[in-house]
Structures are given as structure tokens and as C-alpha cells.
Amino acid sequence: MADVTASDGALRRFLHGLPGVDPVGLEGRAAALGTRSIKTTAKAYAIDLAISMIDLTTLEGADTPGKVRALCAKALNPDPTDRTTPRTAAICVYPDMVATAAEAVRGSDVKVASVATAFPAGRAALPVKLADTKDAVAAGADEVDMVIDRGAFLAGRYLKVFEEIKAVKAACRREDGTAARLKVIFETGELSTYDNIRRASWLGMLAGADFIKTSTGKVAVNATPANTLLMLEAVRDFHALTGVQVGVKPAGGIRTTKDALKFLVLVNETVGEEWLTNEWFRFGASSLLNDLLMQRQKLSTGRYSGPDYVTVD
């Protein structure tokens, strides 16, 4: 695949040669999968799986070490009344909170993910973005969630976006030769069309993304079943072509168990069980966790739970 990224022209020809996306058909398929009825044992399995896939997120200007530590505690022990509840996959914070988070989850399998590259707008010079990334990795981030330069993408400067992702990927390397896993955020709501989302997905994967991620959660349209389905199709096809597995992370707007289950159905019926693990699928979410916990309590007790029976952090 190296030749397709040899020049701006070659990359453009490749990306524009990808099959088009019919929006109505895509949304229709996503909606049809949304009618799957997930009950009893399947629901119990899916709720635990969903909890284990959450990147529990706080990305506020008002974040403090105290807030981050509380969230880490929640990630480590989501339901104090039921120790069988799985932990979330990761905690997701701004770079300056990485050290606090890393300290809080140390010794557990909960990862620390950090947004970087002038999140959420991505409007900064490349050296600034790389410094942002290196800072997060140095502070102990296991994973980096970068944003692409949507302006460059929409202007058709695909090679610039490609080179930037590659540079950030390089900045994720640690001195010991290991590297933080790189999630590439497209901000699908700003890319606007499904054709663009498919092209961005391939662009990101070609540049070395470990995960492709829908959105920052900071714009009007974030993760939807349709854009996530489309990205799952992209990782499926990329895997078939190159043998390289890439993860998918929908983020923003997924708040209920019902929503989360629909996304898991998309994963199950599009890419299958190889992706049904937090190694390859994540939810970028915060309030989703409590709804999953309440549903989990309902399944184990038979009673509907309420917000006072889960922790507010």
C-alpha cells in the first residue's frame, strides 16, 4: 500500500477510488440492526462487555486532580455494591491530567488515554501538536487520542493529514521502544459526508492508526450508528486487504444501555467477535456507565434501579 501514499495525487486517487456510500442504504442498515432484541443472557453479556469497553472520559476546562481521581476510582470499581462488575477499559483525560490519572490507576489494567494535538479543534502548528503528544506519553499515557486537521482534509490536502498522523504516531514512541496506542479522531460531524468518513478512515489506517474514532464529543453530531457502521466496514475491509487489525471507537452521544447494545450489535454483525473486546472496540463516554450499571443491577436483582443507587462522580 506504500505507493498510494507516495504523493498527494496518488493518495487522492486512491481515496476517491474507494466505493461510494449511499447514505439512505447505510442508515437503513444501521437502523435495521438497531431493531435486534437483546434479552436475558445476551443482555447480561453485552452490558458487561460494554462496561469493559468504556473510555471513561472527562474533558472539561473545569477538570481538577480531584475530579480525575474520582473518575479513576469509578473506573476501577464502577459499582461498589457489586465487585463482579468489570472495570472500564480506560480513563480519558487532557494531557495535563495524565500524571494524576496514571497515579490513580497504577497497578490495574485500566489504561490512561489522553487527548492530544490541540484537542478538540486541532488548530495548532505541528510542533505544538507533537509536543502535546510527547508530553502526554511522557506523563504516562497508554493511549493517545489525536484529532486530524479537518481543515486540511476538507481542502483536499490529504497528504498533509497523512503526514501529520504519521508524525504523531512517531511521537507516541517511548524511549524503551514501546509506544502508546494511537486513536485517530476524525470529527465525523465536521467531515459531514459518509464518503469523507470512509476516506478519512482509510487515510487514518494507512497512516498507522491503532484505532479510528468518530468524534470529540464537542460538536453537534458525534457518534451515530451509521457513521460507526461505516467505520466498522472500513476496518473490516482494511483487515481483509492488509491483515492489519484496527480498532473503532465511537465517542459522544452514547448515553444509554439501549444505545450501547445497538453499537455492539453493529460490531457483532459487521466485523464479528475478533472486535468484541476492549482491545479493538471502545466507547468514548461518561454518563453511559451509570446507565449500564443500573441495567446491570436490574438484571441481577429483578428490580429497576435508580440514579441514587449508582455513584455520581
Next chain:
Amino acid sequence: MASLFEYAPAPESRAVVDIAPSYGLFIDGEFREASDGRVFKTVSPSTEEVLSEVAQATEADVDAAVKAARKAFETWSALPGSERAKYLFRIARIIQERSRELAVLETLDNGKPIKETRDADLPLVAAHFFYYAGWADKLEHAGFGPNPRPLGVAGQVIPWNFPLLMLAWKIAPALAAGNTVVLKPAETTPLSALFFADICRQAGLPKGVVNILTGDGSTGAALVAHEGIAKVAFTGSTAVGKAIARTVAGTDKKLTLELGGKGANIVFDDAPIDQAVEGIVHGIFFNQGQVCCAGSRLLVQESIQDELLDALKRRMSTLRVGDPLDKNTDVGAINSAEQLARITELADSGTAEGAERWAPACELPSSGYWFAPTLFTNVTQAHRIAREEIFGPVLSVLTFRTPAEAVAKANNSQYGLSAGIWTEKGSRMLAVASKLRAGVVWANTFNKFDPTSPFGGYKESGFGREGGRHGLEAYLDV
């Protein structure tokens, strides 16, 4: 395929529907036994369980029903259109209210998945009555002259693949235009029409306006031959359609026929592939492929054949075949042992004639009538499976090299009901659509239906249109 994420059974409750042990004929607003007392059983195709016993209507019963309809015609046709409209609106609303019950009933009697009866059949049934209700007092604006008149009694014979939806397609425009009807549901799926009789009762529809006769082919033959009917509407096989056309030759009976098909689904190399795969799957496996407009011939451009077939097989492997009442079932039971035998025979001919057969691994239930979703490659135009309507979940894959070849192959059929086109190039889509000899062309989609959209075939797929303004013509003296 065993998966980590196994969906637990999610059966829709049968409790919402109460099926009586036996049903009579609905004539002149009353249920009555057949004149000779004969009955036949209707079974659930997914389990072979007997659901009920229904009456086998005789010629005398046909005569009684037509007379009742004729008598009702005098008052029904004289009603102001606005009053007829309100009856039809009532029926539409009652169908909406009882849609879950009717969906479960239809799934039991037909074998199709509850997902389809719930999300496709029943919403379309209600929408169809709602649409034609609005026409009842606007007929003079329909483009058929200033004073369009109803014809009289319509004799209507419908198939088993969409029992209640085909009833709606027949009864709604007929009543809106001021006709009265005698309708015969298919032998294997009589129940939803009998429940519809109860809906007519709840709506307060005058006696005799709708009459329902259950029975086999002999009942249908007696109905279309009856001198008292002014209009014959039939949906079903081309062979029976031809026989009906001969029966009505030389009479004044108006005739519309919606018959078989062998729809070509044409996929060009610039198609939106993932959506095309969905469209192909929906085109041939929706309702177990028992759809007259099914996309049963896949015409794929040679240059993308391998890629497309890989994707199609992968997608077919995720189809969930089984209990039609399970909300996650994608493919249900074949409607009858007879139909299963026909599908089996034709599929076997495909193998015998040298086509390559493929089906995903799937476990079929041990009782009932089942056929796994099946794909044939290396099919040529000469194979039976490329020419004959299979009416089952069997897809024949052929290839083409150029748009002109695609059109020539698509049109090379005695039928002309439906076709599909998949391409991202607008001019190609329009050019191909204009050359296809088919009554419904789905471009970048497939198997979509709407009450406002005329439906019907070219060539031996029949004549006349159902749906839309065009659908009124069949029931008006124009």
C-alpha cells in the same frame, strides 16, 4: 456460527392473538359455514401445527357472496365519497390499533419473520387504507374524467406471500372507488383476511361491502367466472393469470393481473458496494424470496465479481434463519410443503445443469418447511434457475461486461416486473432505468413499497397498476 455474543431467544408473545378453532365464510356481514359444510385446515409453516379450520367455499357460496356484494353495491356506490372515506379511515386506524395482533397472526399463518410483519407488512397495510381513504371523495380529480363511476362487484384473488398487504392493495382502492368486493385469500394463509372481516365489523362497514371466501383454486375459478362480477383482480402465478385472462375473454369484466417475475439486480463496478450487498440480500431473502418482484437474478459486472461475491457470502453468513416469531429472525419458514418442493426441485436443477451452489452453514429446524439462503454462481441465461421464477431464497448470479450487455440480459425474460440498478453514476442509472422493461426499477435500493407508488409489470408479469393514482383506474369505469 458460534459467537461470543449469542442473542438469547427473543420470541414475540403469541398471547396477543386469539385464533378460533374454526372459521366460516364472511358473506353479507355474517360468518357462515360452506354450503356443503366442507372445511380445510390451515397450518403454521414453521411448525406444521394446525392453527384452525376454515370453510371451503363452493360455487353456491360464491353466488351468495356475489349477490350480497351486488346488493350492497347499490347503497355503497351511492354513498357520498366523503362517507366512504371515513369508513376506510376507520379501517386504517383499527389496523394500526390491532397491528401487533395481526403481525403475530400473519407470522403464524405465513411463516415469515415477525420483524417483517411488524415493520413492513402491517405499517404498509394501514398506510394503504389511509392513502385510498383520501381518494374516495376526490375521484373526479384523479385524471379519469369528470364523473368516474365504480364498476360494480370486484372479484379478487390474492396470494399467500403478503396475505394482508395484498388484501389491502385489492380492497382499499376498490372500496374507495365505490365498488364492493368478494375476496378469496390464498388457501394456505386464510386467517388474516378473516380477522380483517372482524375489523370491517368493528368499523361498522355496511353488510355485503366486503365478503371473504376461503377456499382453494376451485373457489377462485368460480369467483372469476361468476357473471355477477364486473372486475377481476388477481395476484399470483403467471400460469393462473393466463387462465383467468382466457376466462374473462369476451366478457365486459375489467381485468388486472399482478403475476410472476425474475427481477434482475444489476451491480456496476462503481456501485456503493456495502449498500449493494444489503440490497441484494434484501432483494432475494426478504420474505424468504417469496416475492414476485424479488431480485432473483444478480447481474454483476465481471470486474468486481470476486469482491462482491466474497462480501455477499460473508453477509449471507450472518442471516439468522429460524423461528419466525423470534424478533431477531431474518429468514423464516417457506409457506408450504408444496412451495418447498418447488424450490427444492428448481435448486436441484441448478446443480444438475452445472451451476455452483453455495449456502452458509445454518441449522434448520427439524419440523416445518425450511430452505437455507442459497446462492448459485456460474449461472448462464440458459439455466432454468436464470429463467424460471423460483419464489424462494435462491439467488442466481450472472455476470456482464458492459451496460448494454447488462440491459440485454436483464430484459431477456418473459417477465418484466422489477429490476435493480447499483451505480454511483447518475447518468448511467437513468439510462439503464429507461431501457429496462420492468414496471418497478429500484436504483441504489430494492424492495421498497409505498401506497403512493404504482406497482405492476410489463410483459408476462401482468398488466394494470396497484398503488397511487394509477391504482384507482383498475376500479373505475374510465
Next chain:
Amino acid sequence: MSERLSVFKTYKLFVGGKFPRSESGRVYEVTDSKGNWLANAPLSSRKDGRDAVVAARKAFSAWSGATAYNRGQILYRVAEMLEGRRDQFVAEVADAEGLSKAKAAAQVDAAIDRWVWYAGWTDKIAQIAGGTNPVAGPFFNVSSPEPTGVVAVVAPQASSFLGLVSVIAPVIAAGNTVVVVASEKAPLPALSLGEVLATSDVPGGVVNILSGRAAEIMPSLAAHQDVNAIDLAGAGAELATELEAAAADNLKRVLRPQAVDWVAAPGTGRLMAFLETKTVWHPTGSLGAGGSSY
């Protein structure tokens, strides 16, 4: 000085834009209403019918694919050509139908005007017979009429020219091609019409005119698998029933015989009878990937 001896016309069929004799070599005597010999007309065979269907099928693709404007121009050209040969047709119709010159002229004038009427319909029929349908979903849905194909027509028996024009003009205006069996007793105006069509830019094969016995020619046309529709305008009840039954073999569209006043305004019924409605769906969808724009 003796009166000049006139030159008789040999009446021939009009098939595929050419003027063949019947392949059978047969003719029959055509007389006026008083029994005086007028001409020998070809007595067409079933094979002539078959040849005509081949010609009509060959012409169908280009004719149905021509623009409606172009078809309108050509039909109007037929009216222009007829106008110039008005006197000939008045004489032929007067002889054929036993009419006074004035009454025959009225028939011919009405026939010319009928071509004009249908010439104007070619580019309007789609607008009244078709249209977009407001389906409940993100789809553009449009229905448009298309010609049925090859139509075999039994021309009216009594109205040898106006009746003939009234049945073939709507068929070809809609884009079909036609094989017409002229009035058995009065075929000469029909055969002469072929000469007009040949000089009116009507492509060969679009109209094919046979003379002879409908009862002999039509059964094989009604059963012909490559004929898409039949118009039984001039068939008696018994023949019509036989032909309709034969037409069921490939489900031809059938226009049954009915009482028609050929002079009266024709309406659109005969245009609509030989049209198929094609409905095309295409997704419209949203402008963006938000999923909420429609």
C-alpha cells in the same frame, strides 16, 4: 379525340417501409358500395403478418427511443402530407364507403385533424399519465409511461380511413409500433395511407399495413409471442373473443371492441391503452452524515 386511358394503381401492402405484394401471391377483389370493381388488394397471409411483426419489432427501439418532440414533428408531417393528397383520399373514401364527396371530405378532414391532435399529444402524455409520487421515505419516486411495444390492430370495418387513422395514430404517438389489418371490405384508403407515411419521415416498420381477412391474419398475431398488445376495434364479437383468449398466451394487453363514434373527439383512452407505467425509485438521503437532515 378519344378519352385518355387512365393508369391503374397496383395496391400493395406497407411493411417495413416497403411496398411488398402478399408473399402468398393472393389478391381479392375490392368493390365500391354498388359492387363495381375498384382494385385487387393483396390478400395477406399469416406469413405476411409475421413479417410485419418482425419489421415492427425492428423499428420499436429507435421509435420508442426518439424524443417525444421528434415523434410529434413526424406525426404532424403526416398531416401535412395528407393535406396535399386530400382529393385523392376524398375520392377513395367516397368510393370505399359509398359517401357523397362532401361527406367523404368531412371524413378525410377529420382524419387529417386527428393526426394533428395526436402529434400534439406525444410530448404531453407523459405529463398527464406520469408524475412523482410522495413516498413516505427518503426516496425520489417517479412514474412515467412507456410504450408497450408492438401492437396488432384490427382496423374499424366501416370507417375505412378516419377509423383507421383513429386507431393507429394513438398507438404510434405513444411510441409503439403497429401492425394493422385494414378494413376487409374497404382497404384501399389504408393501403394508400402507406404511401403517405412512406413520404412523411415515419421510419420504416413503425406502421405496417396489411389488407385481407382479419379472421385469417389476426389469430396468429394474437397468439404471436413477440406482439405485446392487440386492439380489437374492428373485430366482431366472436372473433374478438377468440383473439382475446389467444392473447392470454403471453398476456398481451387487449383493447376490446366498443361502440365508437369516430368523428367525436377521441380523448386519451387509446393513448393510455398501450402504455406501461414504469416507476423508478432512488434514494435522496441527507446532505450530511448527521442522519437528521430529512
